[in-house]
Amino acid sequence: MTSPSEIYIESTETDPVVRAQSVLQQTNQRLQGRLATLTEIDPVADARESVRTAWADFCTGEARRYLNACDQTLYAAAAGAAETRLLVRALRTTASVVHNHIDRLPSADSAASAGIVRATVAVLRTHLAVERNVLLPALVRLPDADLPALVADLDTLLSGGRLETPAVIDVREIPHGQRHPRIFTRFARLAPGETFTLVNNHDPKPPHREFQSAHPGTFTWEYVESGPEQWQVRIGRQAGSDG
Template sequence: MTRASEVYIQATATDPAVSAQADVSLVQERLRSKLSSLTRPALDADGAHAVRSALTGFCTGELRPHLAATDETLYAAASGAAETRLLVQALRAASAALQRQVDALSAAEDDASALAVAQQAEAVLGVHFTVERTVLLPALAALPGADLPSLVADLHTLLSGGALERPAVIDVREIPHGRRHPRIFACYARLAPGEAFTLVNNHDPRPLRREFEAAYPGAYSWDYVESGPEVWRVRIGRAAVDA
């Protein structure tokens, strides 16, 4: 029997995936608007120092945690699928550029330099969020094995200071093939440096290892615990210090 809460019209406001996309858009707009509001008053030299301090606090206290949480949830799920792997690589490159701008803002020696960096970050952030909103989120909503509402709930958990579950064992034998890799990559992204989980599968996951090598070269460990003929167990870990 289907519960009333599970009944919805796909691709409408009642669709949980559509609601999740709208939720992320609201979070993005709040961040973008706040950064914009902080850069504009800084054009007034009398308030430049106070705004510089506010900009640094916002970027380190709100923007940086948002970028990290997005990587651990949305990017992690998308990085495990062939359809979205290159997109995630591009988004991570842009996120890294934003992180460098945050570092540059914190290290700025004067108000004018800080303002210039913040305005550059604002421009990059606008494009970055647009790509996430118009490309990544619809792709995740359509991606087999990626539950967008759950991923967005995980995003909010991290943004509120919580932590995600990190299971010690992931048994994918009962999961349809198309849904396995996104689930595994999402679990890997939750690992802290030096942590690992054991993957249980009904075949040698060599294709998965090739995907790990493409996505995380030098940053993961792969150790066979059991090698068939009916069950394969592989201990997959995040390097103690990412390459």
């Protein structure tokens, strides 16, 4: 029996996907608003320590936490789809640039930190715009992406919580359209050297091809059991790899 909470009209505000899209837009816009507020302070003209501290706190806290959370949720789900694979690769590249800028902040003097801040703002502003205008609409159209679940996971991470990291992902009872996102999302949560086991009722060759395309040279794929009733594959992130 369907509960009242599960009844909704598709493409309206009662649709969980529409609600999830709205939450993602608001999260993205909130970070952009925070960025806009901070850019009203010129770190060169105003050399107060409080200004540097405000920027450092934003970069090392809110901004970095947001980028890491997106990588483990939105990017992980989109990385396994042919339509969005290159887009995710581009977003991860710009996110890496932002992380590198942030890493330089603690040891920079006032003049250098001002330049780093300006570079960070420029890249992050573009990054957020691509997320809002390209990635989010693409995720809504992806049949395999469970947007409400992704939003719930993103909110958990942004709130300082931790996501479940099961050692075994048994996809046999998962609808076909949701299997690959579940596998890629789990891979995104691996630290270098860690693994998980994928269980399926057939040889998982399609996700292996997707891993080769989305994560070349950074993953391991070891068959533990090869049919005829069940396949088990140990999937890992190579030691020394950040994905």
